[in-house]
Amino acid sequence: MEVIFGRNIEEHPEPIKAEVKGEIPNWLQGILLRNGPGMHTVGETRYNHWFDGLALIHSFTFKNGEVYYRSKYLRSDTYNSNIEANRIVVSEFGTMAYPDPCKNIFAKAFSYLSHIIPEFTDNCLINIMKTGDEFYATSETNFIRKINPQTLETLEKVDYTKYVAVNLATAHPHYDSAGNVLNMGTSIVGKGKTKYVVFKIPSSVPEEEKKKSCLKHLEVMCSVPSRSLLHPTYYHSFGVTENYIVFIEQPFKLDIPKLATAYFRGVNWASCLSFHKDEKTWFHFIDKKTKKDISATFYTDAMVLFHHVNAYEEDGQVIFDVICYADSSLYEMFYLKYLNAEFKENTKHFSLPACKRFVVPLQWGEDAEIGSNLVRLPSTTATALKESDGSIYCPPETIYEGIELPRINYDYNGKKYRYIFAAGVQWSPVPTQIVKVDVLTKKSLTWREEHCWPAEPTFVPYPHAKEEDDGIILSSIVTSDPRKAPFLLILDAKTFTEVARATVDVALHLDLHGMFVPEKDLKSQED
Ligand SMILES: CC1=C(/C=C/C(C)=C/C=C/C(C)=C/C=O)C(C)(C)CCC1
Ligand SMILES: [Fe+2]
Known part of the structure; x- marks a missing residue:
C-alpha cells in the first residue's frame, strides 16, 4: 500500500491524450480539476504523514469526445524551498522540519516564540476553490x-x-x-x-x-x-441550509499553547490536536439573516467528523x-508508517x-x-430529547457505514435531497468502491473492479x-496492479453502469478533492 500512498509521482504538464473506451457524452465539455499529495520524499528526507505530501494538481479535459490528462506540482514557496534545499x-x-540544523535554529525558535501562531505552509494540497x-x-x-x-501553472500566493x-x-x-463563496x-x-x-467572497467585483x-x-x-480561548475545535467542513449555517463544535480540538511551542519541542502540528472522548459535540445554527446563533444548546455524544454531506430544513x-468517526483515528491511520504491507x-x-443523520427542531x-x-x-x-437544564440531546440515525469523500448533486446543496455519491472503504483508509446511497431507502449501488482505488466521485448534471x-x-x-493502467471513469449516476473510461499511460496519484469546471466557466481565462 505504501507504493500507492507514499510514492513520488512524476508531473506531466503537457496534455496527454487518453485512450477512450465507450463514448464520452458530447455535452461534457470542460475540466475536472483535482488536488492531492503527490510527493512524499525530497532528497533523503521523507514526510511522516500522507496529508504532508507536496500538492500535485491534475486535470482531465473533455473536448469533443476526447480526454486529455495533465498534472503539475504546485510551485508553492514550500515546494520551491524544499526542492532548492533537496530536503x-x-x-x-505530520512532519516538523528545521530549516537549517546549525545556523538558523535559534533565530527561528525565537521568532516562533514571539508569535503565538507559527508561520504555516502554503503547500495547498486539499481542494480547489473558485472565486x-x-x-x-x-x-x-x-x-x-x-x-x-488550464495550464495548472501556479500564480499568486494569497x-x-x-x-x-x-x-x-x-x-x-x-x-x-450566484457563485458567491461562503467559508469559515x-x-x-x-x-x-x-x-x-x-x-x-463575492463572485464578481x-x-x-x-x-x-x-x-x-x-x-x-x-x-x-x-x-x-486556547482550545478551539478543529473542523474540516461545515453545512448550509436555506436559512442557516450548520457548524459543529466537536471535542477534537487544537491546543494553542502546544501549537505555539511545537517547533521548540520538536513535535509536529498533528500532536497539537486532541480528542476529548468525555466531552460533548455541540451544534450551532447561525441564522444567515439575523447573523445570530440559535440560542438553545443542541448537542450529541463525543465524535469526530471531517465531511458534511448535506443539510436542509423541513417542517421547522x-x-x-x-x-x-468514533474517535480521531482518521488522522492517525494516514501516517505512512501504518500504510505499509501490514495495513490491513x-x-x-x-x-x-x-454517515449519520441528525435532526434538530428549532422550535417546540x-x-x-x-x-x-x-x-x-x-x-x-x-x-432530539429535551433535558431538564433546557439543553437538547440529539442522538443520530445511521444512514450508511463505510463511506467517505461524500459528494452530492450540488444543485441540491442546502435542500432536501436523496443521493450521496462517495468512496466506499472496506478497510479505512483504502477506497475500493464508488457508492451511491439513497438516504431515504438506505439502498445502495456500487461500482468496483479488481485492483482499482477510486477517487472522490464528482457528480455532473x-x-x-x-x-x-x-x-x-x-x-x-488509481490501480494497485502495475500491469493495469489508471483511468478516468464515467458512470451513469442513475444506474451506476459504465458510460466510458479514458485510460492514461502514466502513474496517477491518489487525490483528495476537486471540482468539474464547465467550459463556459473557463471562457474568461482566455481573455
Ligand atoms: C499544516 C497545518 C494544519 C493542516 C491540516 C491538514 C493538511 C489537514 C488535512 C485534512 C484532510 C485532508 C482531511 C480529510 O478528511 C492544521 C492542523 C490545520 C493546523 C496546523 C498547521
Ligand atoms: Fe476534505
Missing part, C-alpha cells in the same frame, strides 16, 4: 495559491489574514446559486478572543475594479465565539448528514466512517415534557436534468 525544510501537518473567474488551490492554513485551471482575521480556514467552502475560519486569540468566523481579485471584497458575515427542523492488520484499530412548545422526543419527521429514527440523479459520475481510478 524537507517546511513543516507540514469569480479565479481558481485557487486550498488547504487549511491562512494561505491559498491561485492557479491557472494570505487570508490580509482580508479577514483568520489563522485557519476550511478547504471546503460552499457556493450559493478560526481566529485564534485575536484581540484576546478565539472565534469561528463566517465570511463571504464592481466594473471599475475589474482587475482586482474577489478576495479584496471579502465580507465577514458573522462569528461564533469559541467555548475556550434542521436535518444534516455527516460522515462520523493496522487498520483494524481504526474506526470506520459512518413550552409544555414539551422533559425526556420527550421533539423530532417530528416520520422518515427518521434520529431523535445532464444539461437538461430533471431528476436529482440525472447526470454522470467522474472518478479518477
Whole structure:
C-alpha cells in the first residue's frame, strides 16, 4: 500500500491524450480539476504523514469526445524551498522540519516564540476553490495559491489574514446559486478572543475594479465565539441550509499553547490536536439573516467528523448528514508508517466512517415534557430529547457505514435531497468502491473492479436534468496492479453502469478533492 500512498509521482504538464473506451457524452465539455499529495520524499528526507505530501494538481479535459490528462506540482514557496534545499525544510501537518540544523535554529525558535501562531505552509494540497473567474488551490492554513485551471501553472500566493482575521480556514467552502463563496475560519486569540468566523467572497467585483481579485471584497458575515480561548475545535467542513449555517463544535480540538511551542519541542502540528472522548459535540445554527446563533444548546455524544454531506430544513427542523468517526483515528491511520504491507492488520484499530443523520427542531412548545422526543419527521429514527437544564440531546440515525469523500448533486446543496455519491472503504483508509446511497431507502449501488482505488466521485448534471440523479459520475481510478493502467471513469449516476473510461499511460496519484469546471466557466481565462 505504501507504493500507492507514499510514492513520488512524476508531473506531466503537457496534455496527454487518453485512450477512450465507450463514448464520452458530447455535452461534457470542460475540466475536472483535482488536488492531492503527490510527493512524499525530497532528497533523503521523507514526510511522516500522507496529508504532508507536496500538492500535485491534475486535470482531465473533455473536448469533443476526447480526454486529455495533465498534472503539475504546485510551485508553492514550500515546494520551491524544499526542492532548492533537496530536503524537507517546511513543516507540514505530520512532519516538523528545521530549516537549517546549525545556523538558523535559534533565530527561528525565537521568532516562533514571539508569535503565538507559527508561520504555516502554503503547500495547498486539499481542494480547489473558485472565486469569480479565479481558481485557487486550498488547504487549511491562512494561505491559498491561485492557479491557472488550464495550464495548472501556479500564480499568486494569497494570505487570508490580509482580508479577514483568520489563522485557519476550511478547504471546503460552499457556493450559493450566484457563485458567491461562503467559508469559515478560526481566529485564534485575536484581540484576546478565539472565534469561528463566517465570511463571504463575492463572485464578481464592481466594473471599475475589474482587475482586482474577489478576495479584496471579502465580507465577514458573522462569528461564533469559541467555548475556550486556547482550545478551539478543529473542523474540516461545515453545512448550509436555506436559512442557516450548520457548524459543529466537536471535542477534537487544537491546543494553542502546544501549537505555539511545537517547533521548540520538536513535535509536529498533528500532536497539537486532541480528542476529548468525555466531552460533548455541540451544534450551532447561525441564522444567515439575523447573523445570530440559535440560542438553545443542541448537542450529541463525543465524535469526530471531517465531511458534511448535506443539510436542509423541513417542517421547522434542521436535518444534516455527516460522515462520523468514533474517535480521531482518521488522522492517525494516514501516517505512512501504518500504510505499509501490514495495513490491513493496522487498520483494524481504526474506526470506520459512518454517515449519520441528525435532526434538530428549532422550535417546540413550552409544555414539551422533559425526556420527550421533539423530532417530528416520520422518515427518521434520529431523535432530539429535551433535558431538564433546557439543553437538547440529539442522538443520530445511521444512514450508511463505510463511506467517505461524500459528494452530492450540488444543485441540491442546502435542500432536501436523496443521493450521496462517495468512496466506499472496506478497510479505512483504502477506497475500493464508488457508492451511491439513497438516504431515504438506505439502498445502495456500487461500482468496483479488481485492483482499482477510486477517487472522490464528482457528480455532473445532464444539461437538461430533471431528476436529482440525472447526470454522470467522474472518478479518477488509481490501480494497485502495475500491469493495469489508471483511468478516468464515467458512470451513469442513475444506474451506476459504465458510460466510458479514458485510460492514461502514466502513474496517477491518489487525490483528495476537486471540482468539474464547465467550459463556459473557463471562457474568461482566455481573455
Ligand atoms: C499544516 C497545518 C494544519 C493542516 C491540516 C491538514 C493538511 C489537514 C488535512 C485534512 C484532510 C485532508 C482531511 C480529510 O478528511 C492544521 C492542523 C490545520 C493546523 C496546523 C498547521
Ligand atoms: Fe476534505
